[in-house]
Amino acid sequence: MNFSEVFKLSGLLSKFSPDGKYLASCVQYRLAVREVSTLQILQLYTCLDQIQHIEWSADSLFILCAMYKRGLVQVWSLEQPDWHCKIDEGSAGLVASCWSPDGRHILNTTEFHLRITVWSLCTKSVSYIKYPKACQQGITFTRDGRYMALAERRDCKDYISVFVCSDWQLLRHFEADTQDLVGIEWAPNGCVLAVWDTCLEYKILLYSLDGRLLASYCAYEWSLGVKSVAWSPSSQFLAVGSYDGKVRILNHVTWKMITELAHPTTINNPKIIVYKEAEKNPKLGLGALPFAAPRAAARSLSTTETKYEVASMPVSLQTLKPVTDRANPRIGVGTMAFSPDNYFLATRNDNIPNAVWIWDVQKLRLFVVLEQLAPVRTFQWDPQQTRLAIGTGGGHVYLWSPAGCMSVQVPVEGDFHVLALCWHLSGDPLALLSKDHFCLCFLETQEGPA
């Protein structure tokens, strides 16, 4: 495992291009594009203000930089460095900007969600979509890039519009049977749209591409409901994480629940492996100078080496007492991710923040629990292998695979807090992002075993 040098970064804005050749990263108002193979800066673009959002076009030819404060979007071309494009939303303001899947249209959401403006880079045409809903996830594109589903709100009712992305024609427009829709998500096969209601009500609706309601699912009433939703890559399962600390998996044939994955605070099943992160004891006596000890003790957690230990049953996990009289309590399953090969599901229960739960999807049971020393900030699956990278905001990156897991300290001068992770398309360099730096972690050493 090798690490690159540390590069500057701001706003956690660093992204690999979809073709995997380039890496874009922002420092204040500058956008640097590097080649992944050499890490040499290929292009350096200067924007008009501090960049708040960047996005690669699907064909990796353009990069969009949004400056929400100024209501501006600047687009840069990789092929023609002197080509430029600036979109100004003016007094309407800007809260979100994204590419359409064809990489030739930009969708800008104005302030107060007044409308979505579709700017084309090919023609002068500008389209407007009125009444977009201000919600967690109101826009979703199918994986093949043909269709876009948009959550709308009119007359205090939720609607869903399905657009054809090629010409922005409205294909379907239907009312969603929700109180206050919060999110929509296409299944990876692009034929089923999952719609979930506000957390006040547990409700999952499944719509076909042509607007038919396929099924609706409600696990319970009178309590906080859905917190997160994730499709399995095969579109076979829909995992629904809720505030009761459970993940319910629906199947794609009957859309009924197959299993309920509870996240117990004590684990007492010898079949389940619990990896516990533990601090490595500093080697005392062996050459350690006596006056070095206080300095070592003074070092923060981010610099002490840690390792995983297999905990013996029964294991009780650290729990957080949630403040129930505040909005958005820290309970329930808030993050979920299926592994790209469909075999595993990683979850995080927000009132057991230090643990990552990895479930065996084939057997529909808990497989491994990783308990970290610090709350888990982020985790992401390797797009090629069954390998999970975890970041806890400390100086370590953690990797899990069915063979085992390890804790790697990022070898950097000073503090480096891994706040976000980003896998390369091929699953080799892994970008580790901290507040104002980033570095790449090469898992496969090119020189072979050295």
Place this chain on the structure above:
Amino acid sequence: MSPSSLYSHHVLCSSIPLSKNVQSFFSAFCTEENIEQSISYLDQELTAFGFPSLYEESKDRDAKRELNIVAALNCMNELLVLQRKNLLAQENVETQNLKLGSDMDHLQSCYAKLKEQLESSRREMIGLQERDRQLQCKNRNLHQLLKNEKDEVQKLQNIIASRATQYNHDMKRKEREYNKLKERLHQLVMNKKDRKIAMDVLNYVGRADGKRGSWRTGKTEARNEDEMYKILLNDYEYRQKQILMENAELKKVLQQMKKEMISLLSPQKQKPRERADDSTTVLSDVEDDAGEVSRESVWDLSCAAVREQLTNSIRTQWRILKSHVEKLDNQVSKVHLDGFNEDDVISRQDHEQETEKLELEIQQCKEMIKTQQQLLQQQLTTASDDDTTSLLRDCYLLEEKERLKEEWSLFKEQKKNFERERRSFTEAAIRLGLERKAFEEERASWLKQQFLNMTTFDPQNSENVKLFSAFSGTDSDRDTLTVHSRPRQRQPHSVCRRSPVSTSKLTKSLPTSPASDFGQTRSCASEHSSSNALNITHEEAKPNQVGRECLSQSRSLVPRPGSQEGCYNGCPLTCTNSHVEEDNLL
């Protein structure tokens, strides 16, 4: 007051002071003056009580009656007896009275106790009743509370619901307001012809697909619809295909299972047929179904009718199989139990007997071995060479036998060689004899000549004779030497036999000619076995034999010292020795 009444009064008053006061009493009753009256009074009294009169019977009535002393004494005696009886009775009565009194006391105390108990239990009952009442009261209260709580919950739910509706209502209101505001804002912002809202682009880029954008028309709409349905159709087709595949696989499994079930169940057809009627019908059904289902076409049909049949047949078969398996399980458990019992019996009773038997057998075997050994020894010492060798050879393993045969042939050849040599020697001897004869004849003739010339050379002649005798002596010596050369040749062999380690050293010291060496040692080995049989006593030969046997074994299964020792506990030392020898040989 009459004296008797007084008396009786006294008696009644107290029986104990009676004896004390008897004198005074009687003195009071009868005095000198009133003897007559007393007597008459007593007489009256006694007759009244049925005693005979105290007076004598007199002829004339007017005559003064005389006191009959006998009668009086009798009466007194009677009275005394009576008195004693009465006293006894009184005593008895008194004791009884006492007893009864104590009994009564006891009963009274019992009664009191029971009364107390009753009282206490009554009190307890009252207490329990009180508690029961309290509990009931509590229960009622709790019920009331529960009801209240339920009401509360209901109320709260109602409140929640009303709040929810109100919230929703408010939300809607707010949203409407918000929408109005948004609309207003939209108008304000968008209709101002904001100069700023614009895209500043160097030049428009081509579409990703290279085509030009098309106008939105009804046609495109229709096309989009078509495409959408195509996608949906594709998805459904894909899923159908998957389901079909899954179905086919499941069918395959089902078919296989069915076949296996049929094959499993058919051999037991006879048994169940005897057992019960319904099972036979089921089985015949199964057979029919089997015949039916075996046609492949049925499997491809997959229509409702066949499905029902199939599921039914599978179900029945499954039931049969299940019952069968259960039966088997029962049997197995039974057998297990029986087996355990048997085991127990063996371990307790027959075990010792068995061990004893085995020990006896071992003893017998040992004895047999001993006798055989003795016999062998006897035979070895007495029997001829060939017999013993053949007998010994019989003991050898086949391989060894082969080897020995080879060695034997070698030895025979050698023997033949030796014999040839001997023959040649005998021939030479004959020739020598002839020559000698000729020589002697010559000498005789020479002697004759000498004799004839004796008169002239006497001392010389005697010297000549000496010389001749010396010559003849050397001749015989030479003969014996040739004869002795054989044993001398043999000498290393005998050495080899007596101390195999030394021979091994010898063979080791001559590594330049391994083939000849090998042959020599081989012959030596063969010789050694035969020589054992030939010359040496059995005590010497045995260890070597055993060693050889051990060798032949140890070559096949190399390091098992335990087994060797177990088998040839007689001489582990020679065994190892010969092992060394063999190693060097090979």
